[in-house]
Amino acid sequence: MDAPSGPIEKPLLGVLRGEIPVVPPMWLMRQAGRYLPEYRALRAQKGGFLELVYDSEAAAEVTLQPLRRFGFDGAILFSDILIVPYAMGQDLWFEAGEGPRLAPILAETELSALTPDFSRFEAVYETVRRVKAALDPSVTFLGFAGSPWTVATYMVAGQGSRDHGAARRMAYQQTDRFAALIDAIVDATVTYLSGQIDAGVEAVQLFDSWAGSLAPAQFERWVIEPNRRIVEKLKATHPSIPVIGFPKGAGAKLADYARATGVDAVGVDETIDPRWANEALPSGMPVQGNLDPLALIAGGAAVERAVDTIRAAFAGRPHILNLGHGILPDTPIAHVEALLSYVRR
Numbered sequence: 001m002d003a004p005s006g007p008i009e010k011p012l013l014g015v016l017r018g019e020i021p022v023v024p025p026m027w028l029m030r031q032a033g034r035y036l037p038e039y040r041a042l043r044a045q046k047g048g049f050l051e052l053v054y055d056s057e058a059a060a061e062v063t064l065q066p067l068r069r070f071g072f073d074g075a076i077l078f079s080d081i082l083i084v085p086y087a088m089g090q091d092l093w094f095e096a097g098e099g100p101r102l103a104p105i106l107a108e109t110e111l112s113a114l115t116p117d118f119s120r121f122e123a124v125y126e127t128v129r130r131v132k133a134a135l136d137p138s139v140t141f142l143g144f145a146g147s148p149w150t151v152a153t154y155m156v157a158g159q160g161s162r163d164h165g166a167a168r169r170m171a172y173q174q175t176d177r178f179a180a181l182i183d184a185i186v187d188a189t190v191t192y193l194s195g196q197i198d199a200g201v202e203a204v205q206l207f208d209s210w211a212g213s214l215a216p217a218q219f220e221r222w223v224i225e226p227n228r229r230i231v232e233k234l235k236a237t238h239p240s241i242p243v244i245g246f247p248k249g250a251g252a253k254l255a256d257y258a259r260a261t262g263v264d265a266v267g268v269d270e271t272i273d274p275r276w277a278n279e280a281l282p283s284g285m286p287v288q289g290n291l292d293p294l295a296l297i298a299g300g301a302a303v304e305r306a307v308d309t310i311r312a313a314f315a316g317r318p319h320i321l322n323l324g325h326g327i328l329p330d331t332p333i334a335h336v337e338a339l340l341s342y343v344r345r
């Protein structure tokens with residue numbers, strides 16, 4: 001028999017722990033999704049998005065699809081940020097061609113009317129176990145959840161909204177009630193992420209997609225503070241799990257977020273100048289980003305120039321190459337292949 005081999009190298013996990021490799025590890029936000037024909041085929045077969053999430057065998061397959069095709073350094077669990085409100089007892093469904101719908105939390109809705117059912121997380125944990133068993137050991141397995149502010153914008157409005165006005169109003173006009181909602185999301189999120197970690201994910205990302213819609217004091221209270229509590233609670237039981245925080249649209253507030261939340265790494269969106277981010281963020285803190293998803297759609301010289309600029313800016317720090325937001329459904333597959341070979345050449 002062969003002698004036992006040493007620890008398996010996982011480049012992406014290494015960067016999250018502070019390593020600076022020659023070639024940055026790469027994955028793409030929303031890499032499991034509609035730009036892949038094999039995703040669309042399986043999705044059509046299952047009928048609906050939630051049906052796919054709740055079929056652990058199919059969800060594991062969707063998680064693995066982009067790995068097989070492209071050989072990314074990271075796999076992201078196939079699920080959704082809205083599974084947390086669903087497990088908190090809010091009805092959730094997806095309107096074909098439109099997006100998520102939830103029974104909205106109106107000004108007069110009693111929060112106590114929500115009856116949590118955390119068994120709604122179990123199928124996701126089963127997906128994690130299945131992926132973990134099948135994953136190439138050099139690939140880092142990422143779990144995720146939405147951050148409380150972003151999740152609350154959907155819970156309060158009952159759907160996506162342009163300026164997140166319903167949640168912003170509730171935060172000012174019914175502050176105690178909104179704080180209670182955020183607290184409940186924090187607790188459910190810690191449960192959900194702990195379950196993902198116990199089932200096998202090796203790092204987690206907190207998506208705060210709508211962090212950019214808040215005034216500074218509100219950002220402090222509804223973005224920084226709840227994320228800080230999630231990290232603190234998670235680290236109390238899982239001290240070595242790296243946490244990536246992604247407050248999209250935070251702009252200059254990204255630097256405060258990076259220092260105050262306790263996250264190990266930050267995601268940088270495409271509107272941020274990477275040279276600014278490199279100056280403003282704590283030295284040695286790993287960063288992830290920040291290719292413009294539209295540059296990837298354009299492909300060719302546009303994406304190569306963008307990659308060069310980002311890599312030059314982050315040359316001195318641990319860097320995971322990723323998009324500044326999720327990959328768009330009309331992204332050509334050949335452009336993703338070309339990106340990988342350009343970076344790894």
Ligand SMILES: Cc1c2[nH]c(c1CCC(=O)O)Cc1[nH]c(c(CCC(=O)O)c1C)Cc1[nH]c(c(CCC(=O)O)c1C)Cc1[nH]c(c(C)c1CCC(=O)O)C2
Pocket residue numbers: 028029030031032033034043049076077078079080081082098099100144146160207209326
């Ligand atoms: C805001 C948000 C949601 N979900 C998510 C966010 C935060 C990140 C972001 O801003 O992109 C995060 C998410 N959603 C999904 C993943 C899976 C893993 C991956 O990144 O590949 C992740 C990490 C699957 C999904 N979640 C959804 C799909 C498309 C479903 C379909 O097949 O029609 C996928 C692959 C549905 C979804 N889910 C959500 C919306 C608004 C929608 C409809 C619009 C859309 O399609 O993008 C909520």
